[in-house]
Amino acid sequence: MIELRSDNAAGVAPEVLAAVQEANTGSALAYGGDDLTAHLHDVVRDVFEHPTARVFPVTSGTAANSLAISAATPPWGAVLCHPSAHIITAEGGATSLFGGGAVMQGVAGAHALIDPDNLRSALDGVRWGDPHESQPSVLSLTVPSDFGTVYQPDEIKVLTAIARERGLKVHLDGARVANAVAALGCTPADLTWRAGVDVMALGATKNGALSAEAIVAFDEEIADELVYRTKRAGHVTSKMRFQSAQLAAYLTDGLWLRLAANSNERMATLAAELGAIDGVRLVERVDVNMAFAELPAAAIDVVTDAGVCFYRNGPSDIRLVTSWQTTAEDVAQAAALFRAAMTSP
Amino acid sequence: MIELRSDNAAGVAPEVLAAVQEANTGSALAYGGDDLTAHLHDVVRDVFEHPTARVFPVTSGTAANSLAISAATPPWGAVLCHPSAHIITAEGGATSLFGGGAVMQGVAGAHALIDPDNLRSALDGVRWGDPHESQPSVLSLTVPSDFGTVYQPDEIKVLTAIARERGLKVHLDGARVANAVAALGCTPADLTWRAGVDVMALGATKNGALSAEAIVAFDEEIADELVYRTKRAGHVTSKMRFQSAQLAAYLTDGLWLRLAANSNERMATLAAELGAIDGVRLVERVDVNMAFAELPAAAIDVVTDAGVCFYRNGPSDIRLVTSWQTTAEDVAQAAALFRAAMTSP
Amino acid sequence: MIELRSDNAAGVAPEVLAAVQEANTGSALAYGGDDLTAHLHDVVRDVFEHPTARVFPVTSGTAANSLAISAATPPWGAVLCHPSAHIITAEGGATSLFGGGAVMQGVAGAHALIDPDNLRSALDGVRWGDPHESQPSVLSLTVPSDFGTVYQPDEIKVLTAIARERGLKVHLDGARVANAVAALGCTPADLTWRAGVDVMALGATKNGALSAEAIVAFDEEIADELVYRTKRAGHVTSKMRFQSAQLAAYLTDGLWLRLAANSNERMATLAAELGAIDGVRLVERVDVNMAFAELPAAAIDVVTDAGVCFYRNGPSDIRLVTSWQTTAEDVAQAAALFRAAMTSP
Amino acid sequence: MIELRSDNAAGVAPEVLAAVQEANTGSALAYGGDDLTAHLHDVVRDVFEHPTARVFPVTSGTAANSLAISAATPPWGAVLCHPSAHIITAEGGATSLFGGGAVMQGVAGAHALIDPDNLRSALDGVRWGDPHESQPSVLSLTVPSDFGTVYQPDEIKVLTAIARERGLKVHLDGARVANAVAALGCTPADLTWRAGVDVMALGATKNGALSAEAIVAFDEEIADELVYRTKRAGHVTSKMRFQSAQLAAYLTDGLWLRLAANSNERMATLAAELGAIDGVRLVERVDVNMAFAELPAAAIDVVTDAGVCFYRNGPSDIRLVTSWQTTAEDVAQAAALFRAAMTSP
Numbered sequence A, B, C, D: 001m002i003e004l005r006s007d008n009a010a011g012v013a014p015e016v017l018a019a020v021q022e023a024n025t026g027s028a029l030a031y032g033g034d035d036l037t038a039h040l041h042d043v044v045r046d047v048f049e050h051p052t053a054r055v056f057p058v059t060s061g062t063a064a065n066s067l068a069i070s071a072a073t074p075p076w077g078a079v080l081c082h083p084s085a086h087i088i089t090a091e092g093g094a095t096s097l098f099g100g101g102a103v104m105q106g107v108a109g110a111h112a113l114i115d116p117d118n119l120r121s122a123l124d125g126v127r128w129g130d131p132h133e134s135q136p137s138v139l140s141l142t143v144p145s146d147f148g149t150v151y152q153p154d155e156i157k158v159l160t161a162i163a164r165e166r167g168l169k170v171h172l173d174g175a176r177v178a179n180a181v182a183a184l185g186c187t188p189a190d191l192t193w194r195a196g197v198d199v200m201a202l203g204a205t206k207n208g209a210l211s212a213e214a215i216v217a218f219d220e221e222i223a224d225e226l227v228y229r230t231k232r233a234g235h236v237t238s239k240m241r242f243q244s245a246q247l248a249a250y251l252t253d254g255l256w257l258r259l260a261a262n263s264n265e266r267m268a269t270l271a272a273e274l275g276a277i278d279g280v281r282l283v284e285r286v287d288v289n290m291a292f293a294e295l296p297a298a299a300i301d302v303v304t305d306a307g308v309c310f311y312r313n314g315p316s317d318i319r320l321v322t323s324w325q326t327t328a329e330d331v332a333q334a335a336a337l338f339r340a341a342m343t344s345p
Helices: A016-023 A035-047 A061-070 A094-098 A116-124 A153-165 A177-184 A220-232 A238-277 A296-305 A329-342 B014-023 B035-047 B061-070 B096-098 B115-124 B155-166 B177-184 B221-230 B240-275 B297-305 B328-343 C012-021 C034-049 C061-070 C094-098 C116-124 C155-163 C175-183 C221-230 C240-275 C295-304 C329-341 D014-023 D035-047 D061-070 D095-097 D115-126 D153-165 D176-184 D220-232 D241-275 D297-305 D328-343
Strands: A054-058 A077-081 A101-108 A133-140 A169-173 A199-201 A211-219 A290-294 A312-315 A316-319 B056-059 B076-080 B103-106 B133-143 B169-173 B198-203 B212-219 B291-296 B311-314 B317-321 C054-060 C077-081 C103-106 C135-142 C169-174 C200-203 C214-219 C288-295 C311-314 C317-321 D054-058 D076-080 D103-106 D135-142 D170-171 D197-201 D214-219 D289-295 D311-314 D317-321
Touching: A016 A238, A016 B014, A016 C103, A035 A054, A035 A238, A054 A061, A054 A238, A061 A094, A061 A133, A061 A169, A061 A199, A061 A220, A101 C103, A116 A133, A133 A153, A133 C169, A153 A169, A153 D176, A153 D297, A169 D115, A177 A238, A177 D014, A220 B297, A220 C329, A238 A290, A238 A316, A238 B328, B014 B240, B014 C295, B035 B056, B035 B240, B035 D317, B056 B240, B061 B133, B061 B212, B096 B103, B115 B133, B115 B155, B133 B155, B177 B240, B198 C155, B212 B221, B212 D153, B221 C221, B240 B291, B240 B317, B240 B328, B297 B328, B297 C135, B317 B328, B317 D115, C012 C240, C012 D014, C034 C054, C034 C240, C054 C221, C054 C240, C054 D014, C061 C135, C061 C155, C061 C169, C061 C221, C061 D170, C077 C175, C094 C103, C094 D220, C116 C135, C116 C155, C116 C311, C116 D014, C135 C155, C135 D297, C155 C169, C155 D170, C175 C240, C214 C221, C214 C317, C221 D095, C240 C329, C295 C329, C295 D197, C329 D176, D014 D289, D035 D054, D035 D241, D054 D061, D054 D241, D061 D095, D061 D135, D061 D197, D061 D214, D061 D220, D095 D103, D115 D153, D135 D153, D153 D170, D176 D241, D241 D289, D241 D328, D297 D328
Parallel strands: A077 A101, A077 A133, A133 A169, A169 A199, B076 B103, B076 B133, B133 B169, B169 B198, C077 C103, C077 C135, C135 C169, C169 C200, D076 D103, D076 D135, D135 D170, D170 D197
Antiparallel strands: A054 A211, A199 A211, A290 A316, A312 A316, B056 B212, B198 B212, B291 B317, B311 B317, C054 C214, C200 C214, C288 C317, C311 C317, D054 D214, D197 D214, D289 D317, D311 D317
């Protein structure tokens, strides 16, 4: 079996698991009052080159996004994001729940990335101060997008500048942000707060953690609210040290970027192979560890039967995702199976 | 240092950690679509002798309680519980958040246990069907209570019968339910669904898990709602298999009850020792692994300085909690230190 | 000054005001326990030819829509409506607030009316039962639409049939439903419950009431919930008899349809006049009492300066609305002013 | 029939109804953009001697209280009020709904008034900054209380000073505040903002209005939020001018205080008469227009049969309320009937 369904399906990186085991000595104050969580704050500030950033370990990407946004919007706000954003399509309305009835509004753009002109005109059309209309309060950027495409740091700057002019806060859904940082070769700071981001979901689970996600808040007021919002949402775990240990290990010595680089490189190879097969069409840019392809349904069936696992979005549409665990051999085998399926009679 | 602050401060039981490591092979469908989670359902049904019980791994006791209750109450409902219940005093209003504005109402009783007469008269006084008044919809029992006292199964039956007559659903906060089952020597079924409970928080973290709590739903409608409510609250983790592995190990071969029995026995010894010291007064029954004591402030200072860690609720009021990890030596040492502090000039 | 901004700007119909005065005798039980409210139920059942319909007087159209929908959707639901629907564009997110975080999703169609094919394909694309995706739960139809267009009863039937197949409930935003009934010449029943509607906002304020809107529920379960939902939203007024009196007068002897017919006829005349002016383009069908027109900005300025009041949606885009109060003279004068503005140099 | 059930049962004062009729001329901008609403702001500022107070007409006391409080508390807050407060006992959980899951906590005191010592000790016991505990955020005072008792302005000052020290905002439920002002002979300012109140429900409906309540906000931030919160709760009526007209008439030339003084005086007489009857016991102070009495059940039956309407809270417990409409003759007759019932064999 070759796993290309989701990076969520991958296991735990050895370094992360070792950190959990190491954390299991003695006893420690619950709910984040432990040394490992204190250490995690230092690690985050170091990695993000931000002296006052605060980190809130939570337990899912949905929690990280929706709670982060809820601390940045009033209940009457509107969260602007691409129509394909995870917070609209795949989080069961969590943002509206934690946001006290805040709404989400799509702003379109090619390659699953928000177009600055569309953002500007969406904001220009608002009746600001009129309570009949949901008031845009947060710009939420998914980096990389749910279609595996990334903004350049400068593109993010353009968008956040437009948003800030109107007083919006900026959230970044970083479920796979390590893949973006690794692909772009920029610093974490350049892609986030230096580009105008106030609060972000850090990701981690898709990229080698066991059960740890986190919100990183660069904005003090948002952080102050998160103290309460995370707790009453049930996302302040009692044995937080075991999450903090994972996250610290993940961010230390560049582990997160090495893991992400592996996923990216495997996908680069796979996408190149697929793109070279006659009759297979890559339908989106491949910037990180995801590819979307179109090929004959019959060929898809053949590859599936041969044990390659991936998502099928339509009869002839598939999604492939590599992970930190995907090997060069997995890629070679998968590519060979696709090629065979397309050339066999 | 002797840890008696909270069972939350304890580490992970070796069997549980081993299960996590074992689960880390290959890849698996995310969000509970894996074999380990399927297995967990069987384990829960077996342990609770209930053929259709459903289990929802979540990541904190607060989540387990508030989501379970939210699936059992309409937004205009009132949740009846003892005034000392964790859902009122220590969950930041989570029940009202997830309950869409449902309120909590205290029903008093000695030993932190609801008095049946008080429950009956609270329900008799309701203007049923009058929308001006929050309509009692859920009875929430904390077992053991936040003061370490337990109901007998028959006492639970009396309370749930009163509640059911009025159409209330019954929730059990089982953050330490293993300690209650171990102390009572009853079956898990007898203390829960056979006594009239519809949905419960299973506990686990305080008693040896790494990062796993769970809701167990005996009521089909509540379970159906929880599918959606857990997800949109961010409590359906992508790598659920690592939580399911913990929970299955925890419940298998009676591990949970052995761990709880250890806490209970250590506390029984400690409480007996303390109770025998002149000038120390146990201010509550000691049914499980918690004790509340009153002794001179100066003596408390001495014991604290000597390295015994516990909570101080007032100048001369302390709370002591043992855990699965507490050793006979810990207890002997702590007892000796208390005795010394009380006898020294 | 000629008022064509909104039917909201009109005053109270004499019959309605008389009913309020008449109701002001003696005392009466508060919160709907009075005879006038009991009478209103009979009137509604009679007018809608529905033996068990229940009416909930509320105080705004926003309340009527959002509370009605909240009683028909679970918090994890999605409310499908046209992107131009008032509940999306002009109610400040009330539906998400009262819906406990339910979301709204646009389903497009020409003339501000939902296209059945779009509705079908939206529903076909849902991952039913998957909690990651908001689950469509309510179809909300605006009749007439916010662009003054109406569905035929048969068109409503087609849409509601598609929705019901998937288990959705159907809500009708009837802020101007009297205008639709009057324009179509159908019965109120034919446009609503006989066409598959479960619950509706009745309108009234825009069409001659003083301060009275109402929810009419044809579905028993929705009605049962509304008892509580209206109260805790602060929409059960203590002196409800004065609202009930308005609503009963409004529905009695066809007053509501006569008032609406006046608005419709005035607009028909005005639209015909405008459409005949060279350089003025009606940009939408004129089915009831609203018209949208495009004409040179300079001409708009002239007409505005001459005292005709209307909304300007863009430099050369205007919206005109007639009301029960608009007179033939108003229309003649306004038309003349538009004609003059377009022909003057 | 003699009406002593509730001041809610009374009708509309002639001056108020006249103002509504007068307002019904021409057309006016909806949603508060009209001259009458602008005028109302001036009237409120004048009556309350506060240059920046802002008024938000709403449609029920429940709406006024819960929306006012929601603008003063974060969702994780706790609203402190007397256990008998209307917001706890009779508003269906509206405060928790609009407060995003904020909770209510009772602080006891004699005569249904909060005891300053109890308030101080409640606040002293809070773990401030600990997200496990709901954080007290608002002190809500009911003036007069639901048992018809009033605080002196100085007593309010003491309470608000304690609250402010801890950063709480202060809300006043003024459903019958006119009765308190009239009884105390103080100025509206002295009883409210000068005594430390940030936001209040003004009352009106119980005291002669048709369908108008209002929030008066002295605090700028609360007012800014109310713009949005009132709208999305459906409490910004389109024809607001008809509410504003009522409220302006109500507050002009002391009408509200004259109406309240009548209720108070009628009750003073009635209570004096009742208190003088052997076997009738007034069980609470009679400060305004409410009395609570204990007398034999048989006598209550007799008086009821004779046509005196009041609430019966228990077999021998009754509540009597006078209104602006109650006449001296009503009181004389009722007193005579009570006396007769108690003396007849």
